[in-house]
Amino acid sequence: MADDILLSMKNISISFPGVKALQNVDFSLKKGEIHALMGENGAGKSTLIKVLTGVHIRDSGEIYLEGKPINNHSPQEAQQNGISPVYQEVNLCTNISVAENIFAGHEPLTKFGMIDWKLMNEKAKALLSWVGLEDIDVTRTLGDYSVAIQQMAAIARAVNFNCKVLILDEPTSSLDDHEVENLFNVMRQLRADGVGIIFVTHFLEQVYSVCDRITVLRNGQLQGQFTTAELPRLKLVQTMLGHEVDDLENIHHNQVSENNSEQEEVIRAVALTHTGTIKPFDVTIRKGEVIGLTGLLGSGRSEMARSIYGADKPDGGELFFKNSPLKARAPIDSIKRGMAYLPEDRKAESIIADLSIRENMMIALQAKTGVFHLLPMSKQIELTEKYIKALQIKTPSSETLIKQLSGGNQQKVIIGRWLVTNPDFLILDEPTRGIDVGTKTEIQKLIVQLAGEGLTVMFISSEIEEMLRTVNRLCVLRDGSKVGELVNNNLTQQDVMAAIAGGEK
Structure with missing residues (x-):
């Protein structure tokens, strides 16, 4: 019902030099709703949030809160209107106490106009208890605590500001499973109290665990708004990536031999892990193979490659390079052994x-x-x-x-x-992003040619069609875990997207 609409954004457009960041985007949030805002990198999610919170001034469009037009010119004005963001990188002051962070700018005062420290600490402790943190010493410096506790302090601050709309932008990226569940319990409690929550995440499992509705953006345009219960995961992946299964061409990989089990082993990872980014994974890669890493943004594609290369030092498991243990203390150790890495940016x-x-x-x-x-x-x-x-x-x-x-x-x-x-092993992370079609094709041909000459390649791309044209095996990643491998033998984009979505067809 229209009476349930807490926030409405209509025909939002904004351009930056050479880029239409948002084009006539609509978004609505209901009272007591957790609403996922989804899309790949560059889809416009962050821009939409910055327009809502007054960081960017929109070129056109209207914003209504509780049926009344609003026009935030700054984050402070947005917060006064009851709109509070909590970002992945907590933007509080880690050098002052937890209580001071929660009440910064509106500390309780004594009748003499001085800060009432006792009352402030008591209120801060009560707020943190409400978000599931009963044993926190609110007089300690915020920086003494983990990212999870800092995020809860940021949420407590938002609640204390009489928050109507809470924006959680990638809040779970650095949290373990227990901390995520604690956050979800707080989100459900806020939902029950009528707060509308905008939840930005790349983790599909989390979306289907806690969200009521989903809005998908792609290339600055609205792709649709759905109820979570009515949107299969495969359809969500297709909507984010911009493909409809009926329109996809089945592309087969013929350039690289798919029967290379007799080739020498170049990379073997056994339960390799990097806390906070990649859960333990196994993978074996052989000479002359082009292995692809596929998954949505945030699935762990780049992190898996960086762990193998040593750019992010693994903190568990074993890594073997050409049948010898490799313990790279820094990337230079990997380079000297015969690895090479082209990063995404x-x-x-x-x-x-x-x-x-x-x-x-x-x-x-x-x-x-x-x-x-x-x-x-x-x-x-x-x-x-x-x-x-x-x-x-x-x-x-x-x-x-x-x-x-x-x-x-x-x-x-x-x-x-x-x-x-x-090198013996070359990692290419998004090597064709942002370049013209002709050059992109040249690089794809080069990869296949190098593999034919015996070079082993790990290839990461957001474009599934490109992966199918180039690789002979795909590792599927989801939410930081390696969840399967697909051999590119008559493999279709539908097969790949179904694997990314969790096996749904």
């Missing part, structure tokens, strides 16, 4: 913008050989020119600054950086 983690193509391409090989064994300039130029030609990098010179190249050519340079090291 090339601008933040790969490209050194003010260096030349040659310098960017040589940096990993120089690290591998050691700073006391400088590569001769003639050798650097020879190798750089070789891979500029092999990868068809469009540049006037090897001394051109990498920042002057297109995104696709920058990506090729970084791939060249790792090929120069002559």
Whole structure:
């Protein structure tokens, strides 16, 4: 019923230079409802929340709270209107007490205008008890406590502000199962009290455990609003990724041999784990194989690759590289053994913008050989020119600054950086994201070619079609766990999405 609508956002649009971040998006939240806001990276979830909380000013559209128009110009104004966000990275002050954080800006005062510390601490303790934390010393510094307790303190603060709309943005990413269940109990209690909760998460299990309705965004556009009970998981995955099963072409992988069980073992992980990101997993990868990691954003694809490479040091299990134990204390140990890793965010983690193509391409090989064994300039130029030609990098010179190249050519340079090291095992995390179709096809062909020459490749992509075209085996990840493996033998996108969704067809 319309009387149940607590929050209504209508025809919300906002643009940034060169990007339409939201296009005529509608969203509604009922009183006493937990509503999941879903979508892959870049879908517009964070932008919609920032419009609601006054961080961004919308270009057009209307927002109503309890039937009255509102126009938040700042997070402070949003909070005064009863809209409180709690983010994955808790934005409280960890150097002051728990009680001070909960009451910051509206501390109870004595009749002399001084802070009533005794009353504030008593109220803070009562609020934390209400959210399931009875034994917390509210006079201790907030930073002394875990992320889970800090998040509960943030929720207690929101409740104390007479919160009508509570926004939980990826609140469970750093929580264990017990802490997640405690959070869900608090969410259910708030729902029973009439609070509307917007829950942003990538974890499907959690959505179906606690949410009443689901809104899906993709590329800044509304894809639909559904009741959780009426939306099968497979349909949710399809809606998020933008595919309908009836329209999918069955793509078969023929380029890489699928019967390579006789090939030598390159990687073997046994119960490898990284607390907070990846649950214990096993995987064996053989020479000349292209193994794909598939799953929704947040499933653990990148984290699994980083644990194998040593970028995130595993804290449990065993890892073998070419049948010998590998205990990488840092990525350089993995590089020296014959691994290479192209991370997802090339601008933040790969490209050194003010260096030349040659310098960017040589940096990993120089690290591998050691700073006391400088590569001769003639050798650097020879190798750089070789891979500029092999990868068809469009540049006037090897001394051109990498920042002057297109995104696709920058990506090729970084791939060249790792090929120069002559690795046995190459990890490519989203190597074709944000580049043109032609370059994307070239990189896909290159991966298949390298595998044919004996290189072992781990390939991560958000595009299922690309995975099916390129890999010969898929590891399926969901909510931080490896939940299965699929051999790409007449494999379809429907099979993959069903596995991601938890086996539903």
